[in-house]
Amino acid sequence: MIVKALWARLGMATLLPVTLVTMTLTPIFTSHLDNQIDSKRLATEAILTSEYDKLLQGMNESFNQILAISEYPMLRRFLESQVASQPPERDTETQQDWRQLESLFETLLTHFGRYTRMAVIDSHGQEWVNTTQALLLPRPRVIDHDANPAFQRAMALKPRDLYISSPRLGATREDGSPARPVIDIAAPIFDHQGERLGVLLFTLDWSRITASLSRVSLEEGARVLMVDAQGRSLLPEGDGGVKDRFGHSLASEWPAIWATMAPNQQGVITLEEHLLGLRTHDIRTHHYRSQAVTIVSDAETQPWHLGILTPRPSLMSQLIKTPTQLLAIVLVYLLSVAFGIFWVLNEHRLRGLRQRALAFSRKAYQYAGEVQDLYEHAPCGYHSLDSDGRVIKINLTELDWLGYRGDEVIGKRYYRDFVTAETRAAFDAAFHQVLGQGKEGSAECELLRRDGSHLPVAIKATAHVTEDGFQYSRAMVFDLSERKNLEMRLERQALTDPLTGLGNRRYLENQAAMEIARAERNGAPLALIAIDLDHFKRINDAHGHDVGDLVLQSFANTAQQQLRAGDVLCRMGGEEFVVLLPDTSRDQALLIAQRLREAIAATPVEVGHLAPESGTLAYSASLGVTLVSAGEKTLRPAIKRADQGLYAAKEAGRNRVEWEEA
Numbered sequence: 001m002i003v004k005a006l007w008a009r010l011g012m013a014t015l016l017p018v019t020l021v022t023m024t025l026t027p028i029f030t031s032h033l034d035n036q037i038d039s040k041r042l043a044t045e046a047i048l049t050s051e052y053d054k055l056l057q058g059m060n061e062s063f064n065q066i067l068a069i070s071e072y073p074m075l076r077r078f079l080e081s082q083v084a085s086q087p088p089e090r091d092t093e094t095q096q097d098w099r100q101l102e103s104l105f106e107t108l109l110t111h112f113g114r115y116t117r118m119a120v121i122d123s124h125g126q127e128w129v130n131t132t133q134a135l136l137l138p139r140p141r142v143i144d145h146d147a148n149p150a151f152q153r154a155m156a157l158k159p160r161d162l163y164i165s166s167p168r169l170g171a172t173r174e175d176g177s178p179a180r181p182v183i184d185i186a187a188p189i190f191d192h193q194g195e196r197l198g199v200l201l202f203t204l205d206w207s208r209i210t211a212s213l214s215r216v217s218l219e220e221g222a223r224v225l226m227v228d229a230q231g232r233s234l235l236p237e238g239d240g241g242v243k244d245r246f247g248h249s250l251a252s253e254w255p256a257i258w259a260t261m262a263p264n265q266q267g268v269i270t271l272e273e274h275l276l277g278l279r280t281h282d283i284r285t286h287h288y289r290s291q292a293v294t295i296v297s298d299a300e301t302q303p304w305h306l307g308i309l310t311p312r313p314s315l316m317s318q319l320i321k322t323p324t325q326l327l328a329i330v331l332v333y334l335l336s337v338a339f340g341i342f343w344v345l346n347e348h349r350l351r352g353l354r355q356r357a358l359a360f361s362r363k364a365y366q367y368a369g370e371v372q373d374l375y376e377h378a379p380c381g382y383h384s385l386d387s388d389g390r391v392i393k394i395n396l397t398e399l400d401w402l403g404y405r406g407d408e409v410i411g412k413r414y415y416r417d418f419v420t421a422e423t424r425a426a427f428d429a430a431f432h433q434v435l436g437q438g439k440e441g442s443a444e445c446e447l448l449r450r451d452g453s454h455l456p457v458a459i460k461a462t463a464h465v466t467e468d469g470f471q472y473s474r475a476m477v478f479d480l481s482e483r484k485n486l487e488m489r490l491e492r493q494a495l496t497d498p499l500t501g502l503g504n505r506r507y508l509e510n511q512a513a514m515e516i517a518r519a520e521r522n523g524a525p526l527a528l529i530a531i532d533l534d535h536f537k538r539i540n541d542a543h544g545h546d547v548g549d550l551v552l553q554s555f556a557n558t559a560q561q562q563l564r565a566g567d568v569l570c571r572m573g574g575e576e577f578v579v580l581l582p583d584t585s586r587d588q589a590l591l592i593a594q595r596l597r598e599a600i601a602a603t604p605v606e607v608g609h610l611a612p613e614s615g616t617l618a619y620s621a622s623l624g625v626t627l628v629s630a631g632e633k634t635l636r637p638a639i640k641r642a643d644q645g646l647y648a649a650k651e652a653g654r655n656r657v658e659w660e661e662a
């Protein structure tokens, strides 16, 4: 699919530049071509005018020559004398006229090579001179009047009138070369009285007049056409093969050209492949530069059409003429196509890169979402504060802990407001460190939740610093409540006797410090009772340790019931217990001890199947009572004294209370 699209784009990349270049070059070349056509048109017109002038000049020259000779006095005299003397007598004068006439035509033959025949015919049709035969005929030849239209027509002309025939093929030459086209020019000869004497008939070698036209034909691509009114070719030797061979009909051979030439007088006409310069010439009327009064010719052949056909400049001909231009154009096309292809390939490559970048960015977006999710729902809190301690970012976990929404906190609240007054100093110190040189700080403090409860946390923060200085702090907040609970549990366990749930010796020591201080402060007595179960070894030995344990637990319950809330009952180890009695005098302490002893003795332990038949086991305890003396910083002396009282009770038979004085 991608490859198919690439090929389609490559096709476009070729087509588009080619079209664009063509659209750009076309007006330039069209205008250039128009200029070429215009200059060719001007050149054609110039050649046509020049050739037309030469043709006219050549013909007028001949007309004037013939008119001049027809008025030659010696010729007139000759004809007069010949016409007058029938048959001519060859007297001396006549002989002289003959010689002069002979000499005249010899001269003419020498100088007027353009004429293939010069003839002098008298009004009876007798031919006195014919330069194609013996110059002067010993006997005048009577010519067939009907066979010679030139003679016929000239005989009807007035003085200084001319008859011009259409070009026709002359006689085959003696050397066998093909006959040339000729035209007959005939002028009437009159004597001084205006009496018609005969006709001067010259046959003009037509190719001499049209030689210049033929040379034009030799020029590059140009062709000269000359036809009569019937479309017959008038040029001696055409260069277009059959089409314009003399006498051939251009109308039938080359109808397209003839169709253009026939109706038009003059101008340059643009044809599909040619420029055709045109001029028409009616010999009967266009002879201003000749001295003829009237020129008569064959009406059906007039006017003549002179045409110069030059190839019309075309784009291709111009390009072929200037290969560098052609090369430049080819280069422009090649470069534009190469650029198009390069552009498409580059675009294709960029498209690939863009798609990869898009895939990367999607992945990055996905990762960013995951990171955001991790940030928001991390097991710890995250927040960022500005240099004033204002919250600029906070994750959902921490918001959840605090019980606020993001829009209530971000940009609106100072973080220290969420820290309890008790732990705010620690937070401030840590934040100060983050802002300072250390760029990091940590604190354990308690957060104040919306519902008023406290959440112990550890905050560890670092500063985000750029070259512009401190930007914001980033902090991780760890919930310490579980740890604190665990610590408290452990602390409690460390101070508690697991069997009875009573405080242990360490607990007693902790409490003692407090109670001694308070007793000192208040001046109140502080009493202490040491308790030891009687013959406990025996119970263990007789009933097992489980029963012993039950006895210990039962003792703890029974004793607690007998004591006040502020009294501290602790298990010191084994079956030994101590009761610290704040604000208790000697007597009160003795009473309490007695009450304890009695309650213990009166409360047998429910031991079920572990016990003898009754299911209960009675036991007793011995107690030693003393007061913590003023000045004693620990309980140790008091416990020692109470133990002495206890020993005394044991000694005295057990299940007794003994006072031990300080």
Ligand SMILES: Nc1nc2c(ncn2[C@@H]2O[C@H](COP(=O)(O)OP(=O)(O)OP(=O)(O)O)[C@@H](O)[C@H]2O)c(=O)[nH]1
Binding pocket: 499, 532, 533, 534, 535, 536, 537, 538, 540, 544, 545, 546, 547, 548, 549, 552, 573, 574, 575, 650, 654
């Ligand atoms: N079942 C049980 N027995 C304990 C515990 N702690 C100590 N004992 C036992 O308590 C007994 C204490 O015995 P003794 O110190 O000889 O004293 P006694 O047997 O009570 O005799 P008198 O104190 O003289 O009445 C020992 O056998 C200990 O093993 C305990 O937590 N559970």
